[in-house]
Amino acid sequence: MARSPQKKTSAPASGNAVTADLVAVLVAVTDGTPRIMTIAGGSALPSGPFEFTHRSLQTALRAWVEAQTGHPLGYVEQLYTFADRGRSGDARTPHSVSISYLGLTREDQVGEGFEAHWSGWYDYFPWEDHRAGTPVCLAKMIAPKLKTWAKAAPSPTLQRERWQRCAITFGLDDRDWNEELVLQRYELLYEALLIPEAGRAHDREAPIVPGKPMSADHRRILATGIARLRAKIKYRPVVFELMPAEFTLLQLQRSVEALAGRLVHKQNFRRLIEQQELVEETGAMAADTVGRPAKLFRFRHAVLAERAVAGTKLPLSRT
Amino acid sequence: MARSPQKKTSAPASGNAVTADLVAVLVAVTDGTPRIMTIAGGSALPSGPFEFTHRSLQTALRAWVEAQTGHPLGYVEQLYTFADRGRSGDARTPHSVSISYLGLTREDQVGEGFEAHWSGWYDYFPWEDHRAGTPVCLAKMIAPKLKTWAKAAPSPTLQRERWQRCAITFGLDDRDWNEELVLQRYELLYEALLIPEAGRAHDREAPIVPGKPMSADHRRILATGIARLRAKIKYRPVVFELMPAEFTLLQLQRSVEALAGRLVHKQNFRRLIEQQELVEETGAMAADTVGRPAKLFRFRHAVLAERAVAGTKLPLSRT
DNA sequence: CCATTTATACTCTCCTTGAGCATAAGATGG
DNA sequence: CCATCTTATGCTCAAGGAGAGTATAAATGG
Incomplete structure (x- = not known):
C-alpha cells in the first residue's frame, strides 16, 4: 500500500x-x-x-x-x-x-x-517428557532417524548443518535439553518426514516416530501452545490457573514439572515461590497423604495487581 | 464443537x-x-x-x-x-x-x-522515550490526568485499584519504569479516554495526551510491535537485523537504547555482547569519528545456528 | 522402635549483575 | 607541544541470585 x-x-x-x-x-x-x-x-x-x-x-x-x-x-x-x-x-x-x-x-x-x-x-509428543530422564524413544528411535536424515543431505556441509540443528533442538551430543523448543522439534520432525502429518504419498513407508498424530495442522498448533505455556510459566504466575483453590507446594511443583516436562529442585522451587510471595498459607494442612503433612497454600491473587512481571536482561543504567 | x-x-x-x-x-x-x-x-x-x-x-x-x-x-x-x-x-x-x-x-x-x-x-508514543530521563510529558501531563481519572472511579477501592494500575504501568510513585509495558500503557490511556482514538462523541473536549494518533487500531498494533520488540531484544539477537553490515559497539548500543527507550551501562553492555560471542572484529576501525577510534564489528551469523537461545527461570534439577 | 516418605530449614559456593575506576587513543584549540 | 575533550576499552568489587547439598521434623505402616 x-x-x-x-x-x-x-x-x-x-x-x-x-x-x-x-x-x-x-x-x-x-x-x-x-x-x-x-x-x-x-x-x-x-x-x-x-x-x-x-x-x-x-x-x-x-x-x-x-x-x-x-x-x-x-x-x-x-x-x-x-x-x-x-x-x-x-x-x-x-x-x-x-x-x-x-x-x-x-x-x-x-x-x-x-x-x-x-x-x-x-501422547502426542512422547519425546517431550523428560521427567523420568531422557525418554527412550528419543535415544532409541528419534535420534537415529534424525541422523539418517541428516546424512541424506546432498553435501557434507549441509549434512553437518542438519545434524547441528537436530542436536541443538533435541539436546543430542551431550547438549542441554531445552524444553521450550517444542515447536522447533515438531517442525524438524515434519521436515524430516518422520511424522504422519508430513506424509507424502511416495513416502508412506518412511520411518515414523512415536506419538499420536492429529488432523490438519492441529498437532502443530498444540506444539505452539505447549511451547508458549512452557515459556510463560517462567515469568508469569499462570500455573495457578491450573491448580485447585488450595494446594500443597509439592502439588504445585508437580504441576510445573508436568508442564515443563522436567524435574525441578524441590528446595529451590520453594524458595522461589516464597520469595516472590506468590502464595499464602491457608492455615490448614493437607489430609490423607503419605509422609509428613504439608501446609496448604492458596494463590495470592493480589500479586496480579501488585506486579507487572517482566524481567530485564539489558545492563540498564540508573543515571 | x-x-x-x-x-x-x-x-x-x-x-x-x-x-x-x-x-x-x-x-x-x-x-x-x-x-x-x-x-x-x-x-x-x-x-x-x-x-x-x-x-x-x-x-x-x-x-x-x-x-x-x-x-x-x-x-x-x-x-x-x-x-x-x-x-x-x-x-x-x-x-x-x-x-x-x-x-x-x-x-x-x-x-x-x-x-x-x-x-x-x-512521535506516536512520546512517553515511551526515557533515554534522557523521564519525559516531561509523563510527569507534567499524563500522570496528573491519570490521577484525575483514578479519582473519578465510583468507590475508594476502585480508585485505589485504578491508581495502582497507573502507577505500575507508568512507573509512578517511585516505581521502576518497565519499558516492556508499551501496550498496557496505551490501553490504559485508551481506557482513561486520554487519547483521540478512544474519543467518544460526548467527550470530544476530554483532556488529551501528547502523541500522534493513527487511524483505526493502528496505534494499538504499533504498541504491540514495540512491546514485542523491546522484549525480544533481550533474549534474541534481533538488533543486528537493524544494523549495517559493520558497526561499532557504541552504534550497536545506541540502537538497543533507541528501541528500549532507555540507556544502558556501556561497559556492561560490551561485556554482555562479548561473552555471548555475538560479534567478531572486522579488523577495520571506524573512520571520521570524534574521540578514540572504535573497532568495527560484524554480527556472527553463525550464532543463529549454534544456539537455541532461551533462558530458564525454573530451578531445574540435574538428576 | 524402625524404615519410609514427605516437609521444611539452612548452608555454601559459583556466577551474574550493577556500578564504578582507570587508562588508552584519537582530535582540537591555544 | 600541551591541556582538554571525547570515545574506547580493560579491570575490579560488592551484592544478589542460582544450583546443589545437608540436616532435621513429622507423619505412616510394619
Missing part, C-alpha cells in the same frame, strides 16, 4: 473473502499429567467458526468455550494465526484463517454432559 | 465469510531513532488484503512488503490478529480480520521511488 495508500480504505474485495475459525488448546493438569481437550477421538483440537457477534476474538473464544464446556475459562491467550488453502487440499476451495488460542482450566471445572475428552499431551 | 465434532469438517458456512488484511509494523533504526514505515501522511501503518496465492501468511507478508519497498525483509514475526466488526463502524458491513506482523529492516535498504515514509515511533 505504500504506492497507493488510498486503496487501504476501499471496500474489501469480495474475491478476498475467507472463513475464520477458532482453534483452542485448552489445558488442564490432573494427577501430574497435562491434558488437552480434544474431539474426534483425540485426533483434533476443538474448533469452530468464529461468530462475529462478539466484540473481540478473545470474548468470542471465551463465550464459545464456555458454551461447549459449561464452565468459565481462566486464562486465555492468542497463539497464532494460520492461513490454509482450504482444508480439502483443493487450491480452489474457500480459504480459511485459523486463529488459535491457548486456554487454561481445570478438568473438574468442565461440566458434565459435555462431550469433552481430555488427552494427555505427551 | 465438543458436542458435535462432525460439524468440524463441514463446509464453511458462507455467512461466516470475512476479509483478511495484513498490517505491518516495519521497523528501522536510523541515527538513534527507531522508525516505522507509514502511509497516509503518517496516520496509518502499511496494510493490504491478503493474497491467498502464497503458501503461508509469512511468505505472503514477505512478498507483499518486498513488492512495496523494493527490498527483502530481514526478520519477520507475527504479532496479533484482530477482528473488527467492519472498519466503517456499521455492524452489518463485511467483517475483517487483521493479521499484524512485525518486520525489521534498514531504512537505506528500501528502494527509491517508493512511497515509503518513515516516522519516528516516539
Whole structure:
C-alpha cells in the first residue's frame, strides 16, 4: 500500500473473502499429567467458526468455550494465526484463517454432559517428557532417524548443518535439553518426514516416530501452545490457573514439572515461590497423604495487581 | 464443537465469510531513532488484503512488503490478529480480520521511488522515550490526568485499584519504569479516554495526551510491535537485523537504547555482547569519528545456528 | 522402635549483575 | 607541544541470585 495508500480504505474485495475459525488448546493438569481437550477421538483440537457477534476474538473464544464446556475459562491467550488453502487440499476451495488460542482450566471445572475428552499431551509428543530422564524413544528411535536424515543431505556441509540443528533442538551430543523448543522439534520432525502429518504419498513407508498424530495442522498448533505455556510459566504466575483453590507446594511443583516436562529442585522451587510471595498459607494442612503433612497454600491473587512481571536482561543504567 | 465434532469438517458456512488484511509494523533504526514505515501522511501503518496465492501468511507478508519497498525483509514475526466488526463502524458491513506482523529492516535498504515514509515511533508514543530521563510529558501531563481519572472511579477501592494500575504501568510513585509495558500503557490511556482514538462523541473536549494518533487500531498494533520488540531484544539477537553490515559497539548500543527507550551501562553492555560471542572484529576501525577510534564489528551469523537461545527461570534439577 | 516418605530449614559456593575506576587513543584549540 | 575533550576499552568489587547439598521434623505402616 505504500504506492497507493488510498486503496487501504476501499471496500474489501469480495474475491478476498475467507472463513475464520477458532482453534483452542485448552489445558488442564490432573494427577501430574497435562491434558488437552480434544474431539474426534483425540485426533483434533476443538474448533469452530468464529461468530462475529462478539466484540473481540478473545470474548468470542471465551463465550464459545464456555458454551461447549459449561464452565468459565481462566486464562486465555492468542497463539497464532494460520492461513490454509482450504482444508480439502483443493487450491480452489474457500480459504480459511485459523486463529488459535491457548486456554487454561481445570478438568473438574468442565461440566458434565459435555462431550469433552481430555488427552494427555505427551501422547502426542512422547519425546517431550523428560521427567523420568531422557525418554527412550528419543535415544532409541528419534535420534537415529534424525541422523539418517541428516546424512541424506546432498553435501557434507549441509549434512553437518542438519545434524547441528537436530542436536541443538533435541539436546543430542551431550547438549542441554531445552524444553521450550517444542515447536522447533515438531517442525524438524515434519521436515524430516518422520511424522504422519508430513506424509507424502511416495513416502508412506518412511520411518515414523512415536506419538499420536492429529488432523490438519492441529498437532502443530498444540506444539505452539505447549511451547508458549512452557515459556510463560517462567515469568508469569499462570500455573495457578491450573491448580485447585488450595494446594500443597509439592502439588504445585508437580504441576510445573508436568508442564515443563522436567524435574525441578524441590528446595529451590520453594524458595522461589516464597520469595516472590506468590502464595499464602491457608492455615490448614493437607489430609490423607503419605509422609509428613504439608501446609496448604492458596494463590495470592493480589500479586496480579501488585506486579507487572517482566524481567530485564539489558545492563540498564540508573543515571 | 465438543458436542458435535462432525460439524468440524463441514463446509464453511458462507455467512461466516470475512476479509483478511495484513498490517505491518516495519521497523528501522536510523541515527538513534527507531522508525516505522507509514502511509497516509503518517496516520496509518502499511496494510493490504491478503493474497491467498502464497503458501503461508509469512511468505505472503514477505512478498507483499518486498513488492512495496523494493527490498527483502530481514526478520519477520507475527504479532496479533484482530477482528473488527467492519472498519466503517456499521455492524452489518463485511467483517475483517487483521493479521499484524512485525518486520525489521534498514531504512537505506528500501528502494527509491517508493512511497515509503518513515516516522519516528516516539512521535506516536512520546512517553515511551526515557533515554534522557523521564519525559516531561509523563510527569507534567499524563500522570496528573491519570490521577484525575483514578479519582473519578465510583468507590475508594476502585480508585485505589485504578491508581495502582497507573502507577505500575507508568512507573509512578517511585516505581521502576518497565519499558516492556508499551501496550498496557496505551490501553490504559485508551481506557482513561486520554487519547483521540478512544474519543467518544460526548467527550470530544476530554483532556488529551501528547502523541500522534493513527487511524483505526493502528496505534494499538504499533504498541504491540514495540512491546514485542523491546522484549525480544533481550533474549534474541534481533538488533543486528537493524544494523549495517559493520558497526561499532557504541552504534550497536545506541540502537538497543533507541528501541528500549532507555540507556544502558556501556561497559556492561560490551561485556554482555562479548561473552555471548555475538560479534567478531572486522579488523577495520571506524573512520571520521570524534574521540578514540572504535573497532568495527560484524554480527556472527553463525550464532543463529549454534544456539537455541532461551533462558530458564525454573530451578531445574540435574538428576 | 524402625524404615519410609514427605516437609521444611539452612548452608555454601559459583556466577551474574550493577556500578564504578582507570587508562588508552584519537582530535582540537591555544 | 600541551591541556582538554571525547570515545574506547580493560579491570575490579560488592551484592544478589542460582544450583546443589545437608540436616532435621513429622507423619505412616510394619
